[in-house]
Amino acid sequence: MIAQSGTAPAADRLRGTRRRENRIRVHIPVRIIYQGLLSEVTRDGLCTDISDAGMSFQTQAGLYVGEFVGVEFQSQNAVSFRFQVRLLYKTGNRYGAYFATPDGSSNDS
Numbered sequence: 001m002i003a004q005s006g007t008a009p010a011a012d013r014l015r016g017t018r019r020r021e022n023r024i025r026v027h028i029p030v031r032i033i034y035q036g037l038l039s040e041v042t043r044d045g046l047c048t049d050i051s052d053a054g055m056s057f058q059t060q061a062g063l064y065v066g067e068f069v070g071v072e073f074q075s076q077n078a079v080s081f082r083f084q085v086r087l088l089y090k091t092g093n094r095y096g097a098y099f100a101t102p103d104g105s106s107n108d109s
Contacts, residue, residue: 023049023056032059033070033082047073054098055085065090068100 028047033040045059055071063069065087072082085097 023051023054025049028073030057031072031074031080032057032061032063033072034061034063034067045071047071048094054088054096056094056096058094060093063087063090063095069097071097 026047026049028050030045030047032043032045034043035041041061043059043061045057045061047055047057049056057071067087068084069087070082071085072080074080084100086100087095087097089096
């Protein structure tokens with residue numbers, strides 16, 4: 001669960017016409033972890049909305065639609081939470097993704 005204090009603007013519900021879950025608008029720094037050519041790469045990002053099924057975030061990392069990446073949320077008590085997501089779309093430096101289990105299947109099945 002993400003603490004309410006992790007949201008900068010008021011938590012607004014976003015409605016997407018194709019989305020199965022309502023998303024909540026947030027402004028939470030995250031760390032994006034993905035496999036580079038030779039080793040694991042870490043880049044800063046910003047989670048912009050989140051739901052039970054997925055999230056969107058902004059990052060300068062060069063990621064690819066369909067790729068699985070790690071997204072790490074840092075809590076105030078220095079405990080981090082890492083989730084694996086699969087990228088669904090890319091628009092500029094904004095990505096949409098759904099939460100995935102380690103074997104690559106979605107959590108909502």
